[in-house]
Amino acid sequence: MIAAPKPDLVTVNIDGVDIAVPKGTNVIEAAKQLQKDVPHYCYHPKLTVAGNCRMCMVEMGMPAVDPATKAPVIDPATGKQRINWIPRPQIGCGTTVAPGMHIKTSSPMVKDAREGVMEFLLINHPLDCPICDQAGECKLQEQATGYGRGYSRFIEEKNVKPKRTQLGPRVTLDDERCILCSRCVRFSKEIAKDDVLGFVDRGSYSTLTCHPGKKLENNYSLNTVDICPVGALTSTDFRFKMRVWFLKQTNTLDIESSVGVNAVIWSREGVIYRLTPRRNDEVNDTWMSDSGRMLYKQVAAADRLAAITVNGAPSGLDIAINAAAELLKAGSVAVVGSGRASVEEQFLLKKLAEQLGVSAALVARTGQGDTLLISADRNPNVRGALVTGLISALPAAQLTQLAADIDAGKVKTVVSHGEDLLAAGLTAAQLAKVSVIYLGTHANATSAAAKVVLPTLHTFEKAGTFVNQQFRIQTFAAAVPGPQGATNDLAVLSKLVVALGAPATASDVQALWPALAAAVPALATMLYKNIPETGLLLDATPWASLPFVEGETLKFKPVASALTT
Amino acid sequence: MPAPAQSRVIFQHIDEPGYTNDLACYVRHGGYEVLKKSITRPPADLIEEVKKSGLRGRGGAGFPCGVKWSLVDRKSGKPIYLIVNADESEPGTFKDRYIMHQDPHQLIEGTILSCFANNVKQAYIYIRGEMPEGARILEKAIAEARAANFAGPNILGSGYSCEIYVHRGAGAYICGEETGLIESLEGKRANPRIKPPYFPAVLGLYQCPTIVNNVETMCHVKVIADLGGEAYAKTGTPGNTGTRIFCVSGHVQRPGYYEFPAGTITMGQLLNEVCGGPLPGRTFKAVIPGGSSAKVLRFGERYKGKRKVGADMVDYDWGVEDVPMDFDCLAMIGSMGGSGGVIVMDDSVNMVEALANINAFYQHESCGQCTPCREGSLWMKKISSRMVHGQARKEDAALLKSVADQIPGRTICAFGEACSWPTQSFLIKFKDEFETYAEVKKTLPADRLALV
The missing domain is CATH 1.20.1440.230 (NADH-ubiquinone oxidoreductase 51kDa subunit, iron-sulphur binding domain)
Structure with missing residues (x-):
């Protein structure tokens, strides 16, 4: 590994404590390193600095030097270099650290300035927290407790602005709550590259709106909801469904492509209410696509498989496993794995294939990459299958070899881990010729035709790891229990492996990992619990020559273009 | 003490019978002679003259023009822009519009000279949206100057080229703030920029170094180029050189615009002698000395303190009438000279x-x-x-x-x-x-x- 170059460090003094931070850091970020919170609304670490909310004001001073000699001016009282404090507060977001800079984050001047801003922000705000969806995760609400007056001096009529505006299919705007921080405007322009938002009118009557004839309908529109510090922009899907303080947060990954966007599942009592992005500066910054968020709806979809069946009749797990084992023992088996399965599942499926003496196939899923956070490879974990050795070449979209083998009578039984064989290129006639053992979450033509159906868990219902396009291994955790009748994929696979005569294997992620790490060279020395939240980069050299389909995305450059640029 | 006589330099021809705003008239009165004699000088000389002159910007802040010019980033390799701030919007101020309406070539000559001094190839006159007539006059004047080779390519055969464009605002006071003006000129909402980092001298128009000067300031540059910095500085008082134009409005007998050597006239002289005093039967109550944003002064209050006169510290004890009308004295008593818009209120005002x-x-x-x-x-x-x-x-x-x-x-x-x-x-x-x-x-x- 190439060591990252050491950044130039600048030493600043914040509230009397010296700290060295990389050159170019602003005061908010520098203070954060000392666990000092500089309140702010408009500043966002991944957007340009606007400096308009004026909440992050701090007191700033520089060491005094004699203008003529440039020699430090020493304060006789302290024996130290005197600090020339600027008599007016400065914004923390727009102030970049400089050597020797002194900052006060909680002096009377700072407190007074912040209280003034807080009062100003509230006078025309509707103060409708009891019916506002943002309550509980509202910066205005939080900081009002720290800097608010506690009563109002404002007896005038508040400004009236549009309510419940549909900015697009997924975002609802309440202009009266908007504090005009312009985060959403900057996001649309700078990140989504879809410059549709702006302000009309001026002064306190300024109103956020879409440009005439435009809509906020790009696939990243819900990020504006995330970064809105108040309840102005809300998710049309989530609003009024649940108070956020009731929701449990579970780390997960976006399953729509190989980017591996870090996300959080918000759930309560087994029901998922929303998905939001989780910051990972190496993968997705703080962003996530709308389409990825909506995938939580798969979990409670009407076509979820929940009944174990053998020959179409309801069955129990062990009976079904035995029925499957009988089919497998008869030989002529083909194994179809999944790029949507976890590394652990792929590892066990590989064991199964090895026991049967066959190699597994995978079904490729590709589409146009959006250059941001959706890549051309719509399977989240094809690289996991490579790493575990389930496959050794990139998959094709069509199972042509399997089709030929069925036609030739070489295959009598197919194990499919979540893949619809009809969608993967088999004909109904070919499907009818074989006995299918189907492990999956949702009903489809293959599950309907299968001899044995073993309902399994959705990604959001189980723990595991994916390897993304960067060969970064990242973990996800179970947020909600699966439907009654569904079994963890690892349990099903380990039962099948045992039924075929192998010794018992662990069937939960943590317990499986020692065996996994021992068997998979790329994962040697690793343990599941040691994988940090931001993931670990694996050595990708063994697969460097494979023609991966991904183009450039936010934090990823394909190897070929990386070499040429 | 009687008021000094008016000394009309910038307003020399304003309201002069027979004086028209076309090129021929301007040239007849000696126009563009300063440009002719200056265009052969090294540009750095002109900057030096402006520094020596002590000229302070006439837009309101009174920032020394020579210092402003010396802050411009000349090493970036990017083009330097000059913008003439003609967004005269401060209530109570009406001086720039007379220059543009009645003597536009004076502004153009000053602008070209300033551009030449700073190696500017492209200048914009950003004119207030409510002054369509001024914009038309300026565009005509620029076309005339261009046709006569006082502007445009290869000015007077010197090899130096400079284009001036008129840009009309859409009617917003904030466009007079220099970074708001720059945003507006770039075609955006005139939201002023945060400073740091967006100081116009470094990251101005199109992120290039930019000089923003007031209309009247440009005209003073012409005078400085003509007389030389030291000679110019002899008018007025130290620290407040040249002449100042006061726009007096409100409750006086003769409201209007008056030009005096800077710092030589007091508020009392201006209002009582020059403007004829309060309206019949009225007394002065308050005056705002530098455009409506300047802090109001109340007649009857006293301002006491020490101030520097030459090398000495001198006590002063002034009523409103005694205050010399310059940047420093008005700042000393807690207000400002600003744009020179003097708004007078008598005892009829609540x-x-x-x-x-x-x-x-x-x-x-x-x-x-x-x-x-x-x-x-x-x-x-x-x-x-x-x-x-x-x-x-x-x-x-x-x-x-x-x-x-x-x-x-x-x-x-x-x-x-x-x-x-x-x-x-x-x-x-x-x-x-x-x-x-x-x-x-x-x-x-x-x-x-x-x-x-």
Whole structure:
């Protein structure tokens, strides 16, 4: 590994404590390193600095030097270099650290300035927290407790602005709550590259709106909801469904492509209410696509498989496993794995294939990459299958070899881990010729035709790891229990492996990992619990020559273009 | 002491019978001679002359022009732009428009000279949206100057080329703030930029080094190029060189514009002798000395302190009438020379109502970008508006002052000061009027002029 170059460090003094931070850091970020919170609304670490909310004001001073000699001016009282404090507060977001800079984050001047801003922000705000969806995760609400007056001096009529505006299919705007921080405007322009938002009118009557004839309908529109510090922009899907303080947060990954966007599942009592992005500066910054968020709806979809069946009749797990084992023992088996399965599942499926003496196939899923956070490879974990050795070449979209083998009578039984064989290129006639053992979450033509159906868990219902396009291994955790009748994929696979005569294997992620790490060279020395939240980069050299389909995305450059640029 | 005589330099030909705004007339009166003799000089000489002249910007802040020019980043390799700020919008100010309407070539000559000095190839005159006539006159004048080779390519065969474009604003006070102006010129909302990092001298128009100067300042540059910096500095007083134009409006006998050597005339001389004193039967009550955002002065109050005269510290004890009308003396007594817009109010004026009017203006012109100005200006307006509509409370005086105190020094641009200084100063100097307004209002005729 190439060591990252050491950044130039600048030493600043914040509230009397010296700290060295990389050159170019602003005061908010520098203070954060000392666990000092500089309140702010408009500043966002991944957007340009606007400096308009004026909440992050701090007191700033520089060491005094004699203008003529440039020699430090020493304060006789302290024996130290005197600090020339600027008599007016400065914004923390727009102030970049400089050597020797002194900052006060909680002096009377700072407190007074912040209280003034807080009062100003509230006078025309509707103060409708009891019916506002943002309550509980509202910066205005939080900081009002720290800097608010506690009563109002404002007896005038508040400004009236549009309510419940549909900015697009997924975002609802309440202009009266908007504090005009312009985060959403900057996001649309700078990140989504879809410059549709702006302000009309001026002064306190300024109103956020879409440009005439435009809509906020790009696939990243819900990020504006995330970064809105108040309840102005809300998710049309989530609003009024649940108070956020009731929701449990579970780390997960976006399953729509190989980017591996870090996300959080918000759930309560087994029901998922929303998905939001989780910051990972190496993968997705703080962003996530709308389409990825909506995938939580798969979990409670009407076509979820929940009944174990053998020959179409309801069955129990062990009976079904035995029925499957009988089919497998008869030989002529083909194994179809999944790029949507976890590394652990792929590892066990590989064991199964090895026991049967066959190699597994995978079904490729590709589409146009959006250059941001959706890549051309719509399977989240094809690289996991490579790493575990389930496959050794990139998959094709069509199972042509399997089709030929069925036609030739070489295959009598197919194990499919979540893949619809009809969608993967088999004909109904070919499907009818074989006995299918189907492990999956949702009903489809293959599950309907299968001899044995073993309902399994959705990604959001189980723990595991994916390897993304960067060969970064990242973990996800179970947020909600699966439907009654569904079994963890690892349990099903380990039962099948045992039924075929192998010794018992662990069937939960943590317990499986020692065996996994021992068997998979790329994962040697690793343990599941040691994988940090931001993931670990694996050595990708063994697969460097494979023609991966991904183009450039936010934090990823394909190897070929990386070499040429 | 009698008032000094007017010394019309910039306004030499304003209102002169027979003087027209075309090129022929300007040339007949010696126009473009300064350009002819200066274009062969090294540009650095001209910058040096401007530095020596001590010229202070006439837009309002009084920042030394030579210093402004020396701050320009000349090493970036990027083009340097010059913008003439012709967005004259400060209430009470009406000097630039006369230059543009009646003597546009004076501005063009000064602009070309300034561009030449700073190696600027492209200049913009950003003119206020409400001055369409001025824009037409300027465009015609630029075309004339170009045809006569005083502007455009290879000026007077010197090899130096410079184009001037007129850009019309869309009617917003904030476009007079230099970074707001630059945003507007770039085709965006005129939201002023945060400084740092966007100092025009380094990251101005199109992120290139940019000089923004007032119309009148450009005309002074022409005078400096003609006379030389040292000779120019002999007019006026040290630190306040050249002439100053005062635009006097309000309750005087002869409102209008007057040009004097800077620092040589006092407020009393200006109002009583030059402008003929108060209207019959009236007495002066208050005066705003530098455009409506300057802090108000109350007749009858005394200003005491020490000031530097030459090398000595001298005690001063002035009434409003005694204050010399220069940047430093007006700053010393807590107001500012600003744009030279002197607004006079006599004893017929109710200060609550006057402030209500000013607050309505600033509220309407706040860009709305940053919190203290956006919310504060409207809040102040709502309070003063409510007061003059008969709903005044005694505590409104203290509230107004407190709201105003939460604005200045905390905003992106100087509009925060501009909108809060009137309220702060009115409340400090006329607090009693605000506290008793509820009672006073009851005595006023109901059919008085409709107020904001």
